[in-house]
Amino acid sequence: MIRIRFSVLAICITLLLQPGLAVAAPYKSWTQLTPVQQEALQPLATQWDTLPTKLQKNLLHAAKRYPKLTPEQKQRFQNRLEKWSKLTPEQRKRAREKFSAFSKVPPERREQVKQMVRQQEAAASGVPPAAPAMSDK
Amino acid sequence: MNQKFHPEQIKQLLNRSLAMLDQPTLTRLRNARTQSLARYDAHSAAPAFAWASLWAEHRHATDSHRKSHYLAAAVLLVALLFSGAAYWHHTADRDVSDVDIAILTDELPIEMYVD
Helix, strand or coil, X not given: CHHXXXXXHHHHHHHHHHHHHHHHCCCXXXXXXXXXXXXXXXXXXXXXXXXXXXXXXXHHHHHCCHHHCCHHHHHHHHHHHHHHHHCCHHHHHHHHHHHHHHHCCCHHHHHHHHHHHHHHHHHHHCCCCCCCCCCCC | CCCCCCHHHHHHHHHHHHHHXXXXXXXXXXXXXXXXXXXXXXXXXXXXXXXXXXXXXXXXXXXHHHHHHHHHHHHHHHHHHHHHHHHHHHHHHHHHHHHHHHHHHCXXXXXXXXX
């Protein structure tokens, strides 16, 4: 009876740790990705296999939505991937926190900030301010 | 025949009759009484042993069932915890990915959010 109890306990602990183990285990190599995933994550093709597993997992989640993005959003996504992957986990966490905080700012205020950024980019690139920012590399 | 006897009188009559019985008859009566009492004791003791036996078996079975119930409850609890943990991990990952893709596709440059 005691042996059975230990077996059940061991199985239960293993099951509980499984989500954690899944994060620690190797995820997918570049060659294992689907064509859609490879298209979305193309800028990271050469370094994909060296990326931290957790980042790979997050990017694969994000890549699921890539086909539904507008061409403009796809362009931004790919332009920012490399920079995003080079951030430290702490920087990415901080960026998420800032983004979430900015999302709670009233829409008018957010629009003002966006307008200001457009003007700065226009001044830097020489393109009229009405054009949306396509690249931020 | 319709004469009424007091209980005490009946007792005296019986005692007098008993004194008039011969020794072999008394011996047979005593033996018959002893055998009868022996059968009565055996008969009344048997159910007590039977109940004791049944109670012991019931208690053993109850303990066994109780352990099984505890084990089943523990397994169910762990399964629920596992499901909850897995769901929490999945939801947390999805939330992070939603924010990631929003940052990567937002109109504002990524530098806005990076220290």
